[in-house]
Amino acid sequence: MRVQLDYGKTGLDVELPDDRVVGLLQTQDAEPLTDPQAAIRAAIADPIGTQPLSELARGKQTACIVVCDITRPVPNKQILPELLSTIEQAGVPREGITILVATGLHRPNEGDELVELVGADVAENYCCENHHGKVLDEHTYLGTTERGVPAWIDTRYIEAELKITTGLIEPHLMAGYSGGRKLICPGIAALETVKIWHGPDFLEHPKADQGFLEGNPVHEENTLIAKLAGCDFIVNVTLDKERRVTSVVAGDMEEAFLAGVSFIEKHVKAPLPEAVDVVVTCSAGYPLDTTFYQAVKGLTGALPIVKQGGTIVIAASLTEGIGSPEFQSLFDDNASLEIFMERILGKEYFVMDQWQLEELAKVRRKAKVKFVTDGLPAETINGLFVESAATVEEAVASSLTEYGPEAQVAVIPQGPYVLPTVGA
Template identity: 30%
Template sequence: MKQVKLAYGKDHVSIQVPDKAVVIEPRHLPGLSDEKSAVLEALRKPIGTPPLKEMVKSTDTVAIVIADITRPTPSEKLVPWLIEELSHVPKENFVVINGLGSHRPNTKEELIQMLGQEVVDTIRVINHEAFDDNELVHVGCNSYGSNVYLNKTYVEADFRIVTGFIEPHFFAGFSGGPKGINPGIVGIKTIQDFHNAEMIGNPQSTWGVIDGNSVQDAATQNCLMAKPEFMLNVTLNGEKEITNVFAGDVIEAHRVGCAFVKEHAMFAVEKPFDIVITTNSGYPLDQNLYQTVKGMSAGAQVVKEGGSIISVSECVDGLPSHGNFGPILKMRSTPQELLDMINDPAFSMFDQWEAQKLAMIQLQADCYLYSLLDEQTVADCMINHVENIEQTLKQLMDKYGPDVTIGILPLGPLVIPYVAQ
């Protein structure tokens, strides 16, 4: 037996697993020795644009878009460094827009955690309002027939910067880049179109795929309708340290970053496993079950049909309590019935995309969850509740027999596992 540490909340849980279990992790990259210097260097020698400082006039209003608290983007570092690099711009000319998508607004205390006390005290910071038409402006219609509504404050700014971090994404291929804008600061109608059942169900809408991925294409089209003049994205290791910096043009620099992530986050296995144990890479991504679907999806890439996935995710924020994810899961009694409902063109409800992905996983494998959620809540989601990970693992090993195969993703969706052809 060997011990494996699984990311869980702000710490980890340790379990004993058989020696033959395959541990699937991204190649560890050390954090940069001087993160600030690396970021400033990228701002001064960007990809596809002039240096940032040369692009911004002292009279410009500058909008900086950040990711919300469910993402580990180190905004508390990036935003102050951006403002420092643009020191010729008065602080009253800046606005930081928290890219919530359809998530709940973040509290002042959370914004301080995300940005630091000084930024919150000296810079205008606003939560994006996807549900308030008065805070949105129509900027066009994409090739999929979707009307695109964007944050009005962002559109009206003289200079627009989008920040974020790049990691594998379970239906957009990769996060970061255009996704900071869409769904980060678009209206709810655009978000629903962007996550419609046909797009989410497309086989190309999956981990590590850019070309032919309709979700990434829609995000790109929507982003370019009010293109940010500059992008600052980073990559992170398992300790949330910055490992590389990509700055400049939102498409060109992002694609370079995606290629870097793909090189370091792909993990091939010879054949799928009977049992996969996965996490959601710990805090902040494992705050709720909605986000936990990402880690489950990572595990689903390498689990056998009829296999089992054990997800280890704290879910301190519930399902969450806001939004439609929980209510949608209660609308039908089986994953297939749920999927049929969502695939009906007459059905449209925000958060359906996460329920759709979960149902697709549940049709492939039995799903188990170790979390802070109570047993009834987990059962209502058609998932098996786990009290003790090792005990559940033992029961499943007995079920699959002496030749059982086990794969483990201690950092969940920070790695893209795949079965080699």
């Protein structure tokens, strides 16, 4: 069986044994919109749960529009012109508009990357700025939640008279689904907020997982923090495997988001009758597979369908390496994942981005990991608590030899964009 995995910007063709592959898990096709920009315009004019944006914008002198950073393939070049046209026609002066890149704790998006993100016209003619999560002075304190999370949100957003967020709704390894409230927390939240919200008290909860909203403390808490910050209007989209827009939701932060989730969950769930010995997956290609940090999402996405003691084989380009310096330091500072978990559960130890290593620890408690990439040398990969493999074919063959003649394989060509399940 020949399968193409999403890998970098080109994809990766792999050959797998037909007699062992029992599941090819993909998103269910949703018809792409014939005119996405017209659909965005219509959604803005007839939103869910709130007034049209043109009415909300009337009389406002300042506006902040929050967009995802480069790690998310949001069609900003289609969304932003409609938003900007609407609020400017309603009277918001261009000089009062800030487009804020929700970097969370990621690096800033500047220069050519900013142009790629928002389009040349917007980059040249509007104030486009990056969020800096590690600069506390650029945030406003909104109070501490009952669960003990201090809410610090970017002051540029808090002080804007009109608050708008955009985004993409897809499965998310901690918050259930991305989009909606996530543009505010963690998108424009300070490290002081994220370090608690992404701490083990939240992430070790069994519902802090992809596909779960009800009872998920990660989702509940960042929804609460987003409501403290305020949000007048959202525009979120869903995409198909070719990154074409399949639906647009706009309006109230919670109602529109839930409408988008209701749409996407019908298309991303992919069932298998039972768990398998080997899962072949990826991290959804560019821009999500550029770092090992982001590639962990491909691993957690495979957890529901791999047997205890099984193997996940993942391919990711890693064109930007491991991740932040802080994330890289975790591998030097901790001789094993067991030591790392003991330290973070003790509450005295904290390093930014530790939450992604905690997610990797969840994976490794259940399965082995064989990692295929041409972005980092094998010795580097082997130092990341996973095993390097030269090719997907080689990794699968060795795993099948280990598990015996009855071993079965499942494949997730789109990685974390798919929500695999076991059962009907």
